[in-house]
Amino acid sequence: MPRHDLLDRLRSSPVRLGEVRFAATGGPLESAWRQAVDELAGCIHPLVDDGPPLLNEGGVYPGSWLESTASINAEVLDRFLPHVTHATHLAFADAQRADGLLPYKLTADGPGFAQIQMVTPFARCVWRHYLATGRDRDYLARMYPALARHDAWLAEHRDTRGTGGVEAFCTYDTGHDRSPRFWGVPDQTPGGDAARFDPESGILPFVAPDLTANVACQRAYLARIAAELGDDPAPWLERAGASRAALDGCFDADDGLWYDVDAAGRFVRVQSDVLLRVLACEVVPAEVFDAALGRYLLHTRKFFSAYPFTSLALDDPRFDHDFRANSWGGPVNFLTLIRAPQAFEHYSRAAELAFALMPVVAAVARMGRFPQVISPWTGEPGYTEQYSPAILWLLDTVERLFGILPTPEGELWFSGLVPRRVDHHDVADALAYERTVDGVRFELVNTYEGAVGYRDGVEFLRMPHGVRAIAGRDGRVHAVVGLTARPVRGELVIDGVRTEVEVAGNERLDVDSGRVVSRRGGGVVLPRS
Numbered sequence: 001m002p003r004h005d006l007l008d009r010l011r012s013s014p015v016r017l018g019e020v021r022f023a024a025t026g027g028p029l030e031s032a033w034r035q036a037v038d039e040l041a042g043c044i045h046p047l048v049d050d051g052p053p054l055l056n057e058g059g060v061y062p063g064s065w066l067e068s069t070a071s072i073n074a075e076v077l078d079r080f081l082p083h084v085t086h087a088t089h090l091a092f093a094d095a096q097r098a099d100g101l102l103p104y105k106l107t108a109d110g111p112g113f114a115q116i117q118m119v120t121p122f123a124r125c126v127w128r129h130y131l132a133t134g135r136d137r138d139y140l141a142r143m144y145p146a147l148a149r150h151d152a153w154l155a156e157h158r159d160t161r162g163t164g165g166v167e168a169f170c171t172y173d174t175g176h177d178r179s180p181r182f183w184g185v186p187d188q189t190p191g192g193d194a195a196r197f198d199p200e201s202g203i204l205p206f207v208a209p210d211l212t213a214n215v216a217c218q219r220a221y222l223a224r225i226a227a228e229l230g231d232d233p234a235p236w237l238e239r240a241g242a243s244r245a246a247l248d249g250c251f252d253a254d255d256g257l258w259y260d261v262d263a264a265g266r267f268v269r270v271q272s273d274v275l276l277r278v279l280a281c282e283v284v285p286a287e288v289f290d291a292a293l294g295r296y297l298l299h300t301r302k303f304f305s306a307y308p309f310t311s312l313a314l315d316d317p318r319f320d321h322d323f324r325a326n327s328w329g330g331p332v333n334f335l336t337l338i339r340a341p342q343a344f345e346h347y348s349r350a351a352e353l354a355f356a357l358m359p360v361v362a363a364v365a366r367m368g369r370f371p372q373v374i375s376p377w378t379g380e381p382g383y384t385e386q387y388s389p390a391i392l393w394l395l396d397t398v399e400r401l402f403g404i405l406p407t408p409e410g411e412l413w414f415s416g417l418v419p420r421r422v423d424h425h426d427v428a429d430a431l432a433y434e435r436t437v438d439g440v441r442f443e444l445v446n447t448y449e450g451a452v453g454y455r456d457g458v459e460f461l462r463m464p465h466g467v468r469a470i471a472g473r474d475g476r477v478h479a480v481v482g483l484t485a486r487p488v489r490g491e492l493v494i495d496g497v498r499t500e501v502e503v504a505g506n507e508r509l510d511v512d513s514g515r516v517v518s519r520r521g522g523g524v525v526l527p528r529s
Contacts, residue, residue: 003430003445003447003452006023006025006430006431006432006445007432007443007445007454009023009025009432010022010023010432010433010434010443011434015034015037017037017040017080017081017395018079018080018081019080019435019436019437020080020399020403020433020434020435021433021434022398022403022431022432022433022434023431023432024428024430024431024432025428025429025430025431026426026427026428026429026430027365027419027425027426027427027428027429028365028366028426028427028428029361029365029398029419029427029428029431030428031365032364032365032366032394033394033395033398035368035370036370036391036392036394036395037395039058039370039386039391040388040391040392040395042058042386043055043056043057043058043386043388043391044056044081044084047063047064047091047106047107047108048108051091052087052091053084053087054084054087054088054091054106055069055070055073055074055077055084055085055088055388056069056388057069057073057387057388057389058370058386058387058388058391059371059372059383059384059385059386059387059388060326060384061384061387062107062108063105063106063107063108064088064091064092064105064106064107065104065105065117066092066102066103066104066105066117066118066122067104067117067118067119067120067174067175068119068120068175068335068389069088069388070088070089070091070092070122070125071119071120071121071122071125072119072120072125072335072338072339072342072389073338073388073389073392074088074089074125074129075120075125075128075129076338076392076393076395076396077392078128078129078132078133079132079399079405079406080395082129082132082133085129086129086133086136086139089125089126089129089139089143090139090142090143091106092106092122092146093142093143093146095110095111096146096149096150097111097113099153100149100150100152100153101113101116101150101153101194102122102146102150104116104117104118104194105117113192113194114172114188114189114192114193114194115169115170115172115173115188115189115194116154116158116173116194116211117172117173117174117175118173118174118211118214119174119175119210119214119277119335119339120214120280120339120342121214121215121217121218121221121281122147122218123147123217123218123219123221123222123225124217124218124221124282126140126143126147126221126225127221127224127225127408128408129408130225130228131408131409131410132406132407132408137228137229140225140228140229141229143225144222144225144226144229144231147218147222147225148222151215151218151219151222151239154166154215157194157195158205158211160205161205161207161263163207163246163249163261164242164243164245164246165207165208165209165211165212165243165246165247165249165250165261166207166208166211166212166214166215166243167197167205167206167207167208167211168182168204168205168206168208168211168260169189169194169196169197169198169204169205170182170185170186170187170188170189170197170198171185171186171187171188172187172188172189173208173211174208174210174211174274175328175335176272176328177326177327177328178320178325178326178327178328178329179270179272179311179312179327179328179329180270180312180316180318180329181260181268181270181272181274181328184201184203185198185201185203185204185206186198186201202263202264203262203263203264203268204262204263205263206260206261206262206263206268207246207249207250207260207261208250208260209247209250209251209258209259209260209274209278210258210274210277210278210281212243212246212247212250213243213247213258213277213278213281213283214277214281215243216240216243216244216247216281216283217240217281217282217283219236219237219239219240219243220236220237220240220282220283222236223236223237223240243283244283247278247283249261250267252267255269255271256288256291256292256295256296257271257275257292257296258274258275258278259274260274270312270316270318271296271302271312271313271316272311272312272313272328273303273309273310273311273312273328273333273336275292275296275297275303276297276303276309276336276339276340276343277339279292279343279347280339280340280342280343280346282346286347286348289343289347289349290347290349290525293349293352293525294525294528296313297309297356298352298356298525298526298527298528299527299528299529300314300527300528300529301313301314301315301529302314302315304356304527305332305376305377306359306376306377306378306379307332307359307360307363307374307375307376307377307378307379308332308356308357308359308360308376309332309336309337309340309356310330310331310332310376311327311328311329311330311331311332311333311336312328312329312330314376323373323374323375323376323380323382323383324382324383325373325382325383326372326373326383326384327373327383330376331373331374331375331376331382332360332373332374332375332376333372333373334370334371334372334373334374334387334389334390334393335372335389337357337360337389337393338389338392338393338396340353340356340357341353341396341400348506348508348521349506349525350468350481350483350506351482351483351484351485351505351506351524352506352524352525354401354417354483354484355484355485355527357397357401358419358420358422359379359422359423360374360379360397361394361397361398361401361419361427362379362419362420362421362422362423362425362427363379363380363381364390364393364394365419365425365427365428366425367379367380367381368381369381369385369386370385370386370387370390370391370394371383371384371385371387371390372384372387372389372390398433399433399435400413400415401415401417401419401483402415402417402418402419402431402433402444402446403415403431403433403435403444404433404434404435404442404444406435406437406473410472410473411470411471411472411473412435412437412442412470412471412472412473412475413468413469413470414442414444414451414453414461414463414468414469414470414471414477415444415468415483416444416446416450416451416463416464416465416466416467416468416469416483417446417465417466417483417484418430418431418446418447418448418465429447429448430445430446430447431445431446432444432445432446433446437473438473438474440455440456440474440475441454441455441456441457442454442455442475443457446465447465448465449465450462450463450464450465450490451463451464451465451467451469453469453475455475460475460494460495461475461477461493461494461495462491462492462493463480463490463492463493464488464489464490464491464492464501465488465490466482466483466484466486466488466503467480467481467482467483467488467492467501467503468480468481468482468483469494477494477495477511477514478510478511478512479508479509479510479511480492480501480503480508480509480511481503481506481507481508481509482503482504482505482506482507482522483505484505485505485524485526486505487502487503487504487505488501488502488503488504489501489502489503492511492514492516493514494511494514495514496514497513497514497515498514499514499515499516501516504522504523504524505522505523505524506521506522506523506524507519507520507521507522507523508520508521508522
């Protein structure tokens with residue numbers, strides 16, 4: 001379809017999600033995106049009759065959950081329906097227990113406190129919402145004491161061994177149902193008391209690297225929040241350092257992995273998505289992430305399945321092949337996928353992320369529903385449906401790889417990719433994305449020949465296929481980044497200024513007035529067997 005015909009299709013589309021519209025030809029991706037928008041609406045509703053609409057987990061999971069719905073899911077939703085994210089955050093703060101424990105879930109029956117169940121750092125989500133929505137100090141002032149009191153509860157009740165880390169008392173503390181990580185450990189805390197563990201287990205409590213990394217990250221962001229509100233950030237920074245030191249005690253240098261440490265001081269040697277959870281917490285140097293990327297995340301005997309990323313290493317004989325169950329013992333979970341960009345983008349590995357996600361884009365485009373898990377071998381949909389992490393993963397990925405993504409820091413990312421055909425199914429061969437920012441309508445059209453950007457209907461950007469343009473909220477481009485494993489060569493046109501460029505994967509070219517003024521980074525970690 002000619003570019004202008006695709007633009008007409010986009011501009012006439014009746015389907016909007018907040019300030020966004022999307023169109024695509026040559027495959028089922030547009031239909032899947034529209035289905036996602038429709039099913040997302042079913043995941044947003046009040047928990048009580050007179051309450052505000054909140055994001056719900058969906059699928060078989062009633063209510064809103066701290067580990068996912070209120071954190072990573074709501075962070076993605078923030079780019080589309082920020083008022084729902086706002087209300088969901090405040091609902092958790094308002095339901096906090098008198099002793100400081102935040103609920104792990106909210107349902108129509110009330111808050112739940114039987115476990116801690118944390119994955120994505122909540123304080124980081126709060127800070128990013130604050131930045132993205134105009135710096136509402138009243139909101140921040142309500143969330144800060146709730147987060148601080150929860151941190152104090154964890155320090156008092158979940159560091160019984162005095163390591164400075166955060167301990168797991170049961171399987172549900174990390175949501176790792178059916179994972180061999182917790183074989184021999186009760187699913188729940190005794191009597192539903194999150195301050196107690198089974199004293200007869202012999203191996204509990206575990207010093208948990210993912211929970212410890214979570215708190216280390218939260219404390220770093222609590223320092224930012226404290227400074228913003230005029231409080232002293234130093235105590236939070238000191239506590240964050242103590243958490244990072246405790247995390248070091250979970251690290252096996254020979255394996256290059258973090259493991260739980262049981263009550264006997266032994267590593268619980270299960271190679272699982274704990275790795276990606278830790279890496280998504282911004283607490284390790286870039287060289288550590290790069291090493292894990294090559295050795296584990298992009299290794300076809302570890303986590304790089306045909307449809308990445310698995311929840312257990314593929315070469316583990318305990319690997320659970322049953323993707324039709326709620327299992328973190330092997331199958332690919334959409335919560336892993338929606339969390340993955342938090343690690344890859346932070347460490348400037350957008351090219352590897354794009355490469356890894358393309359097969360899942362192809363699978364989701366044709367599967368007809370939004371499950372919790374998929375088969376790592378075939379991409380077939382598995383357990384449950386209308387699951388908001390899967391719905392929001394597709395919305396995030398379309399925007400991240402093919403659209404216009406606003407960041408909390410005030411950038412707009414115009415990403416010039418087209419879905420790769422990784423199997424014998426078509427996905428899309430041309431795409432158009434619209435996002436209105438501060439009253440200005442931006443559009444991006446992607447084909448294999450390249451990408452063209454429009455600002456209020458006037459072309460302002462033209463770039464080769466395979467790069468991302470980074471601009472301010474006014475659309476002024478100040479950098480481009482390579483998104484493919486191969487170097488990209490072609491003409492970059494910014495506001496009429498033409499420049500021939502060559503951009504390697506992950507390389508960043510800084511731009512001033514349409515001209516390249518510096519370059520840095522670059523290089524791609526390739527999958528291995």
